[in-house]
Structures are given as structure tokens and as C-alpha cells.
Amino acid sequence: MTQVLHESATVVIVGGGVSGLTAAMLLRSCGIGSVVLERQTRARVEERQRAGLVEHRAVRMFEQWGLGHVLHGFPSNNLLEVRVDGQSRLLTEDLRDIGAAGKSVPQQALVRGLVAAFLADGGDLRFAAADVALHGLDSDKPMVSYTGSDGQAREIECDFVAGCDGDRGISAASIPSDVGTVHRYDYGIHWLTVLAEAPAPRYALMATGERGYAAQFARGPGASRFYLHVADEDTAADWPDERIWAELTHRLHQPDLPTGPVTATEVFPLRSSIREPMSHGRLFLLGDAAHIIPPMGAKGMNLALFDAEVFASAVRDFAAAGDESGLRGYSDTCLARTWRYQEYSNWLADMMHGASGSPVGGGGSFRERIMRARLERLLSSEVAARYYAEMFTGLG
Numbered sequence: 001m002t003q004v005l006h007e008s009a010t011v012v013i014v015g016g017g018v019s020g021l022t023a024a025m026l027l028r029s030c031g032i033g034s035v036v037l038e039r040q041t042r043a044r045v046e047e048r049q050r051a052g053l054v055e056h057r058a059v060r061m062f063e064q065w066g067l068g069h070v071l072h073g074f075p076s077n078n079l080l081e082v083r084v085d086g087q088s089r090l091l092t093e094d095l096r097d098i099g100a101a102g103k104s105v106p107q108q109a110l111v112r113g114l115v116a117a118f119l120a121d122g123g124d125l126r127f128a129a130a131d132v133a134l135h136g137l138d139s140d141k142p143m144v145s146y147t148g149s150d151g152q153a154r155e156i157e158c159d160f161v162a163g164c165d166g167d168r169g170i171s172a173a174s175i176p177s178d179v180g181t182v183h184r185y186d187y188g189i190h191w192l193t194v195l196a197e198a199p200a201p202r203y204a205l206m207a208t209g210e211r212g213y214a215a216q217f218a219r220g221p222g223a224s225r226f227y228l229h230v231a232d233e234d235t236a237a238d239w240p241d242e243r244i245w246a247e248l249t250h251r252l253h254q255p256d257l258p259t260g261p262v263t264a265t266e267v268f269p270l271r272s273s274i275r276e277p278m279s280h281g282r283l284f285l286l287g288d289a290a291h292i293i294p295p296m297g298a299k300g301m302n303l304a305l306f307d308a309e310v311f312a313s314a315v316r317d318f319a320a321a322g323d324e325s326g327l328r329g330y331s332d333t334c335l336a337r338t339w340r341y342q343e344y345s346n347w348l349a350d351m352m353h354g355a356s357g358s359p360v361g362g363g364g365s366f367r368e369r370i371m372r373a374r375l376e377r378l379l380s381s382e383v384a385a386r387y388y389a390e391m392f393t394g395l396g
């Protein structure tokens with residue numbers, strides 16, 4: 001039988017995505033070591049295209065922790081163009097005093113930057129880690145076992161485990177099923193998402209009208225992510241490139257929409273899921289492992305970044321002075337922001353789909369008119385726009 005190698009670390013981080021890598025970097029910046037175990041290869045992790053917007057709160061977080069260089073060079077983004085039946089309006093344009101810009105950062109570019117910075121700083125990041133399993137979460141010294149890329153079985157004893165491995169990962173699955181609650185919500189809405197080598201729009205763009213919801217967001221200067229509300233039974237095969245461009249041109253009311261090669265398409269349901277509490281013994285769940293939020297408000301990656309900061313601060317305070325308050329409050333602090341962002345995404349989804357005659361949860365023409373009125377108020381009232389701006393920037 002092969003011998004198991006035993007090691008120890010302060011924190012074992014399961015998952016080398018946005019939340020795991022950020023937590024590792026923040027911990028490292030205050031002198032706390034961690035081992036990051038990532039199931040995929042480095043190449044796979046660095047190519048995964050998903051989110052694209054880092055809110056102002058998170059930009060400020062990187063700067064405050066001395067890691068502003070990770071976001072260096074990415075363009076600012078704080079305006080949203082909304083097209084209602086083809087009529088274009090810029091949201092928060094009149095709120096000059098807010099002045100708090102987020103950044104357009106393709107998720108894989110952020111991940112690439114974090115991987116490079118962590119490794120350059122001597123961080124311990126292990127790719128292609130298989131069979132990760134968590135043990136003794138209720139004890140003071142939990143243990144994480146895995147098989148390395150060299151086939152060697154290893155066990156790492158630690159003080160804390162950060163579960164950063166997404167909603168299908170092993171971390172959330174290691175919590176006994178009778179512990180806590182998982183709040184789930186299915187919007188009954190499906191989106192087709194399209195990645196294309198088409199020039200980025202000037203501003204983030206959402207459109208609503210009689211043909212349904214559509215949106216376009218930058219993914220770097222030469223690429224865009226588009227969204228289209230589609231029939232629940234549709235699959236990506238129902239949407240060949242010609243149909244995608246024809247429908248986008250209609251819904252965005254933009255006959256001269258610049259197109260380009262389509263690189264990926266996928267149909268997915270809008271859904272939410274929130275695990276409460278977000279910790280169990282010495283295991284702390286971060287990012288998608290704890291909560292899923294539809295991409296409507298561009299908050300999934302930002303919540304992952306928030307959780308990473310709350311976790312790193314809590315471990316830092318414990319390590320420095322034995323102060324456990326941050327660890328005890330971790331779940332409540334993160335859940336409070338999660339629920340605010342879930343409400344924001346829900347509000348936005350209701351409004352944008354409802355105004356196009358597809359009210360979330362039904363409601364017919366009455367609901368459509370209510371959502372039109374809500375959208376009109378948002379686009380004409382400074383007070384309403386301030387709520388949006390607070391949530392968009394993450395300062396609310």
C-alpha cells in the first residue's frame with residue numbers, strides 16, 4: 001500500500017477560483033499561510049470565461065489590502081445603458097456625486113492575475129488535486145485528504161478549511177444534510193448566453209421590449225457576452241449563429257450591431273440558492289459553495305470576493321489576538337450582503353423581464369404595466385436611481 005504523506009497548514013482552501021485565490025492572497029498579505037487545492041489544471045482554470053464586472057466595493061477592497069495591482073489596467077465601468085423599446089437611457093449619469101467606479105474585468109483575467117501573483121509571492125497552489133475529502137470538521141484540527149497530480153495520497157491537518165469549490169463541490173456536500181437550511185428559488189426563466197469575438201459595447205447594456213430581454217456586456221475590448229431570454233425548452237442547438245444575431249439586432253434595436261465569431265453558447269435557468277449558515281465547525285463556505293445568484297445583477301463574483309475578505313479578516317484577527325468574533329460572525333455578515341444582492345437581482349429580473357411582457361411568476365398584462373411603471377420610475381427618479389447605484393457599486 002502506498003504511504004500517505006502528512007502535512008500541516010493554518011488554512012486549507014478547497015478550490016482555486018475567484019473566492020479561493022482571493023482568500024489565499026488576502027491571508028498571505030497578513031502573513032498567514034494556506035494551501036490551495038484545485039481540481040482542475042492551471043490551463044483550465046485560467047481559460048474559464050464567466051463573470052466580467054468587479055464592483056466598486058471590491059476594487060476598493062483590493063486597494064486597501066495592497067493588492068490594487070491585480071486590477072491594474074482594466075477599464076472603469078459605472079454606467080448602464082437601458083433600452084426600452086429601442087429608446088436609450090443612461091442610468092446613474094446624473095449622479096455625479098457617486099463617482100464610484102467598478103471595473104470591467106473578465107473573470108478568467110482576474111483568475112490569471114491572482115494565480116500569477118500568488119505563485120510569484122511563493123504561495124502554495126496545487127492543481128489537478130483529486131479525491132479531495134474533508135474530515136473532522138467539528139474538531140479543532142480538521143484534516144483534508146487528496147491525491148496529488150503525481151498520484152501521491154496526502155493529508156493536511158489545519159486550523160480552518162475554506163470551502164471555495166462552487167455549488168457542486170465537496171465542501172458544501174460535507175455538511176450533514178440535517179444541518180442548516182438551503183433556500184432555493186427558481187425564476188422560471190431561461191437565458192441563452194453567447195460569448196462572441198464582437199467589440200465590447202460602450203456601456204453595459206440591457207434592453208427590454210416586446211421581443212423580450214437582451215443584454216450585452218464587455219469581456220475585454222474585443223469580446224462580448226450577450227444574454228437572450230429564451231423559451232424554457234430551448235437548447236443551444238435551437239440557436240444557430242444567424243438566429244442569434246438576427247434576434248440580438250431586433251431586441252437591442254441596433255441594425256448595425258457589430259458581430260463576430262461566436263465562441264460559446266449555453267442555455268441555463270435563472271436560479272438562486274443560499275445555504276444558511278455558511279459555516280459548519282471549522283469549515284467556512286465562500287462564494288458559489290454557499291450561494292448562487294443569477295447573473296442578472298452581476299453579483300456572483302462580487303459576493304465571492306466579499307466572502308473572501310470577511311473570512312481572511314476573521315482568520316487574521318483570530319491568529320493575531322485569539323479574537324473569535326469575526327469567525328463567529330462570518331455567516332451572518334456574509335448572509336446579510338447575500339440577501340441584499342439576492343433582493344437586488346430579483347428586483348432587476350422582475351423589472352426587466354416583466355417590462356417585456358414575461359413577468360417572473362406570471363401576472364399577465366397587469367404585472368407587465370406595473371413593471372413598466374417601475375422601470376420608468378428608475379429611469380426618471382433620482383431617488384430610485386440612487387438605490388440602483390448603491391447596489392451596483394456594492395456600497396449599499
Ligand code: RFL
Pocket residue numbers: 014015016017018019020037038039040045050051052053107129132164165166168169170193268286287288289295297298299300301302303304
Ligand atoms: P468558482 O469560480 O466556480 O471556483 C470554484 C473552483 O473550485 C474548483 N473545484 C474543486 N477543487 C478541488 N476539489 C474539488 N472537489 C473541487 N470542486 C470544484 C473548481 O474547479 C473551481 O476552480 O467559484 P467561486 O470562487 O465561488 O466564484 C464564484 C463565481 O465564479 C461566480 O459566482 C460567477 O462566475 C457568477 N457569474 C457572474 N458573477 C458576477 O459577479 N458578475 C457577472 O457578470 C457574472 N456573470 C456568472 C456570470 C456565472 C455564469 N455562469 C456560470 C452561469 C455569467 C455566467 C454565464
